[in-house]
Structure formats: C-alpha cells, structure tokens
Amino acid sequence: MAKVKIPVNKVQELRVICKKFNNDPGELINVLHEAQNLLGYLPAEVQEIVAEELNVSVAHVYGVVTFYSFFSMLPKGKHPISICMGTACYVRGAEKVLEEFKRRLDIKVGETTPDGKFSLSCLRCVGACGLAPVITIGERVYGRVSPEDVKKILDEY
C-alpha cells in the first residue's frame, strides 16, 4: 500500500468520528462510511488510524474495506460516473452505454482519467428501473441513456 499523507486537521476529524461511535469495533462499517465521506476514499493511512482508534488490527480493517464494494482505496474522479448494471438496465442495453463511456474516456472500469476529472464504475441497481438504462454522475441521475447520448452528457462537465 502506497503511503499517502493526509492533512493533520483531517486526521483530527477522523479521530473525532471514531470517538462519536465510542471507538466501538462493532461500528467499524459506520466509521468507514463517515471516513470515506470526509476524504473521498480510504487510503492505507486512514485504515491505520481507524484500526488504532478502535483497537483492532489493521488487517481486520483492511479485510473489511476490501470486502465491501462501496469502499474504495483509490481516489475517485471529480465527477464519478456510475453505470447501472442491474438486470433491468442490462437487458435495455447498459453494456453498450458502458462501452461508449470507456471508449470516450479511454479508461477502464475502476479507473480515473489522467486529469482527475472523471472516474468510471459500475453499480448494481439504483432502483430507477423505469428509466433503464440509467447512469449517475455524482448525485445526478440520467435515465434512458443511449450510446449516442454519451458525448452530450460528458460535454456538460
């Protein structure tokens, strides 16, 4: 794991989050959720601090972080793009939309563009199946997306 230095004030905030959950190891997942909200991702250094605060091994924290797909050890792009790969979207052509994003951004799923602007990931069902295929960019949901729409959508950012 490459070492990342996070700012001292963020370390402080991280410790406050752990305190808020009474440094209870049973709350590890809740702690990680808030930590990821704070920093955008969970680099090794963050995991070490959380492990120390909750008095569990770093291996345990790492095991949990890597188990759940919601947690990421890599920073996301400024505009994280998620393609819904739920079944409803799949049968309505989500794969072709994904291909088009990959082609236009020239990155693979899980990667970030070199300028840090976009990252690409897949998710399982946003629950807007009536609008399938669906993608989200940040908080915004786009429905009934076709491969032809991709350029227009990217141009918005």
Place this chain on the structure above:
Amino acid sequence: MAKFKYHVLVCGGTGCRASQSETIAANIKRAVAENNLANEVQVIKTGCFGFCEKGPVVKMVPDNTFYVQVTPGDADELVLEHLVKGRKVKRLLYVDPETHTAVSDSKHMDFYKKQLRIALRNCGFIDPENIEEYIARDGYSALGTVLEQYSPEKAIEVVKASGLRGRGGGGFPTGLKWELTRKSKAEQKFVVCNADEGDPGAFMDRSILEGDPHSVLEAMAICGYCIGADKGLIYIRAEYPLAIKRLKIAIEQARKYGFLGNDIFGSGFNFDVTIRYGAGAFVCGEETALIHSMEGKRGEPTVKPPFPAQCGYQGKPTNVNNVETFANIPVIFLKGADWFSNIGTPKSPGTKVFALAGKVNNVGLIEVPMGTTLREVIFDIGGGIKSGKKFKAVQTGGPSGGCLTEKHLDLPIDYETLVANGSMMGSGGMIVMDEDDCMVSVAKFYLDFTVEESCGKCSPCRIGNKRLHELLDKITLGQGEEADLSRLRNLATVIKDTALCGLGQTSPNPVLSTLDNFPEEYEAHVKEGKCPAGQCRALMQYVIDPNLCVGCTLCSRVCPVDAISGSKKTPHFINSMVCIKCGACMEKCKFGAISVQ
C-alpha cells in the same frame, strides 16, 4: 388531512425524482401560492405510485385524476386548469394503448386493475415524512391493540394463523419464526429488518421504505413485543440515500409521539430502532452474513444451525425479517388473520410485490395476490412486450432464480410452483426478456454477478462459479464445444449441492434453467457457431451489401479500427478479422447497406 379542499400528490420515488419530480412539486407549490390557493390546496410528495414507466406521476385528490409524464413546465397549466378552472389537462392524461382513449382515474387503468395493495397500501397516498398522515390511515393502532389486548403468545398465534410467509425469498412462515425466537431463552434479543435488497433490478423494499417507513417501524415494535426484544436494527443498503433519510425522519417522529422508546402506550414495553448501513455486498442479504456485517465484520455467512433465532446478533437470539414481510404485519392485526389468509392461495396467502422491469411496456412496482399468473402480470398489468416484439422469457428470483418461458406463463405465482419449475420467488425482481435477448448471455450476466459477489469463503462458490463463468464466456465467444454443455450441468449440480450458503446453493439456477428451457440456443452457439438472438458479438459478422453500397466512404471514416476498405464510389468491404463489431458503421450508413449476420 381535513381542512384542504384539494391534495396534489407528486411522486417522490427515486425513479420520478430522477425525472425532476422535486422541481415539479416546487413549481406546483409556487403556482398554487400565486393563485391564492395555498389555504385550499396541499401539495404532498409521496412515495412511489408504481407506474414508473409513465413517471413523473401527479395525482389530484379527491377526484383521483392521474397525470403522467409531467414536466416542471406543466405546473402552471395544471394549477390554472385543474385547480382553478376545474378542467382536466387532457394532454397529460394516460392514454390506453388499446382503445386510444384517455383514462383519468388510475382505478380504470389496466396497470392497476388487477393489483391488490396490502404492503404498498400507503405508498403514493401519504407523505412519508409526516407521521400524522400515517396515523390518519390507522397507523400505530395495530401496535396499540396488540400491546393493550394481546399477550405475546396470542399475537404470535395471529401471525401464524394469517399464514404470512417471508417475503425475502425463502418463504419461511413468519409466525413460526417469531415463536422460535420467543422460545429462545436470553436476557437480550433483537429484531432485525433486512433492507439489503441486493437483487439487481429490484426495488420493492426501497419503495416501501421510501413511501411508508412507519409501517415497518410499527411491525418491528410488534415483533419486539412478541419475541421479547427491546432493540430493533434496520440493515439498509448505503445505495439508498432517500430511504435512509425518510427512515431517520420516521424514527425521530415515532420517538416523539411515543411509538418508540420507553413504556409505549403505557404498557411498560420498551422498544427502539437504530439503523445499520450495508456497504455494497450482495451476500450480506443472507441473514448470517448480514449479522456479521452489523457487527462491523466482513459479511461472510456461517453454516446454519445455529439459526439466528438461537444465536444471532452479538450471539443473542435474533429475528430477521424482510421489509415487505414487516409491512404486511400491521394490516393483519387490523383486518384479522382470516381476512389475510383468504387472499392468495392456501399455501401462499396474501400478496407479493414485484419490481416489473425489462422489456415490458409498463415498468413499475406492482402488488398482486399470490396465485396470479405470470401472463396476467406481464401482459395485463405490464401491457405486453415493448415495441411489439415477441416474449421470450421472464426471470424471477434474481441471481438465485431462473428463466421461465412461454409454457410457464399460465402458472400461478406462488412459492412452490416457481421452485418446481426451476426458478424461485426471490425477493420480487421480475425481468421480462424478448426475442433479442440471448439466454446464454443472460446466464453469463448473472454469473458475472455471483462471481463478483461471492465472498470467497467456500470453494464450490468461489472456484466453481468462476469455472461456470469461464465456460459460458467460451460459449458466447463461439469457442464452445458440445461437451461444454454437460460440463456446465455437472458443475452446476455440484455447486448447488456443496456450497455453504444460499448464495452458492442457488447461483447455478440461471444456468440450469436456461439449459433446460433453451437447449436449442446453447446448441446453436456450440454446434453452429451462431447466436440466434444476434447478441453475442463474437458470433456476429458485419457485412456490406455491394448492391446497396454507393461508396460514400462514411463507414470507413467512422470505423475506429480501420477495418473497412474500398475507394470512393465503389462498394466497400469489411475485414472481419480486424472488425471489433462496434456497430458504428451500421449506424452511420445512410443506405442500409450494412447488416449483421
């Protein structure tokens, strides 16, 4: 809801919100104020109406006019015409595709006619962020009655007599589960609500939590009283921010009104609910994995027994039920076990909520009595197949289920029938597929999912599913051989028999059911190197018809890999060795000269 003359209900479900229903509601509010109607008209953001296909939906009460596909720009006209002048805005009414006439009351729409809403009774009717509206529809009176008039044993008898079975997939009798948890002796017990809803393409539980969160809280409190627990936990997916927000509001309000907390209804019974978040792992929907996840650990399942009813969260007896299961409970106490058990079929009483999606005309959230046939759901409620295509299969039970075909359409939907035919009820995802869907690719899609979601603890699931996926991949790439079909079947059977938890035990179902129901499609792939649905790229060939090609060179210019050659004004040619089958040339060709074979 007494003093207002009109109520404007705007759908605030995730689907409609993605189509700007929040702005619609805000614009209607503004227009209402501008027309000095603020004292007469109340604008309410409700939970999902179910008719997602035609969203955003706006409904006018009391005349029940149902407007579809409303945009923010329609707000002024709706207020001025409907509310001020009392005239319906015809262009926003739903048009029946058969009769081509406008239908204004949802009661008369085919989509709603065959539905019976028990679990969804309040979704789309009340403001989920206002506890008073839930109370106005008999909310928390079931809890009051149970605490005042029933002993825990007697209350459990009611649930048993209703015949309610778990809606999370397994169909275990709910009353029996409560009784088992009650009988486990311990100082501390827990009630857990499973809101992990991991089946991709399913949004029943989310819609209930977004549209009627109090019904789940009320049921959890009743369950707590019955089994002897004073703590409830809701395990919910972090991907459901709106449901989480509404649950938090509901919990706060219920505490304020004394429906949660200490000495509820002066009965001496204490009960409170907290929320735990999932973090994106399908296997955490399995109850033992879910419990580990709630304890802050990796969500790996363990062998049952011991069942959670004996040894669950923090090693204490724990009753885990699904969201929809809970949503049925208050009504059972209000209307009686007999009323409930007379709905549906004798072995599967009540209703089931389905998220109907895929290639149907009416995508949405539906609730039908058990025993309704698949045909009624897909063709009457769902309005048939999109774009006039031919029905091919319907998938139920998500990654654990199977694909049913034409010949299964008249089967009644209940737990046993679906299992006997190679699928399962599951939590309620129902995906319809048409002639363009390749069944081998569909099986591969689900295996993609299980391979990614396998927790890795047991080898049949970790390695076996991976091997299944490789075989399917090989077949879709046109490299399969006949022997692969028996390899698939053998391996699938072994995984089913030996995997540790429900995930692995059911993950081969999509493969087995497509092998059983669509053998000719697998054979076409391996014997003839063809994909009958025309979906498997490796088995397709793009060709240019030299009689139609005028040599405009457009195709060769858009081709990203320079696979198209030919000089100006002469027919072009695609080199299939280089072609990546992206289809860009076919889209660009103005002369229809390019086709897939």
